[in-house]
Amino acid sequence: MNAATTSTGAAALAAPTAADRQRLFDILLEQSLQFGDFTLSSGAKSKYYIDVRRTSLHPEGSLLIAKFLFPVLRDAGVEAVGGLTLGADPIAGAVALWSRLQGAPMSGFIVRKESKAHGASRRIEGPFREGMKVAIIDDVITKGGSALTAFESVRDAGGDIRLVACVVDRGEGGPEEFQGRGVAFHSVFHIREFLEGRV
16 A cells, blocks of 8 residues: 555655644643743753653654654764663654654664663663764753763764754753764754743
8 A cells, every 4th residue: 555645654754844843832832841940950040941851752742853853864864863861762762763654764772871780781772883873862952961971972882973953952052062073963942932922
């Protein structure tokens, strides 16, 4: 059966649209954005927090994130995507599945915060190999800390890092951190899109 005539095939072949972007924005706004007093993983204080995991683990949100990241990853020649556990994990899984549906499969991998002390003692889990063309992904990038930890681990393991990508850039130096290392950076949204008229 021609995939284009099936509901699954039609969805798989559809490029992301402006309506898709608005829908993902709305899910992030409803599920992920919170206001209050927060301490970020970087140690900085903030009056807002965007917990993208509440969207990347949402059935529709997960699909839309993958749909928007996939073309950028494909154009960068990426073979596998992953990042530091936990924020990157659901995104890597969603991208791996979506890429297979698109006919351009990319593997997913997980970077542990530290190597496990048993089994194969791997820091990187999944079908990763030396020389693989990869992207480092994260849910939110602030100053780049978590993604930078993953970046260094993958680089040290011989990965060919083509791109760093995230769902939301908090606009606090993350892109510049990676661009200064000669690696392209991409985000689906900038935090100011969510804060305009709300703070």
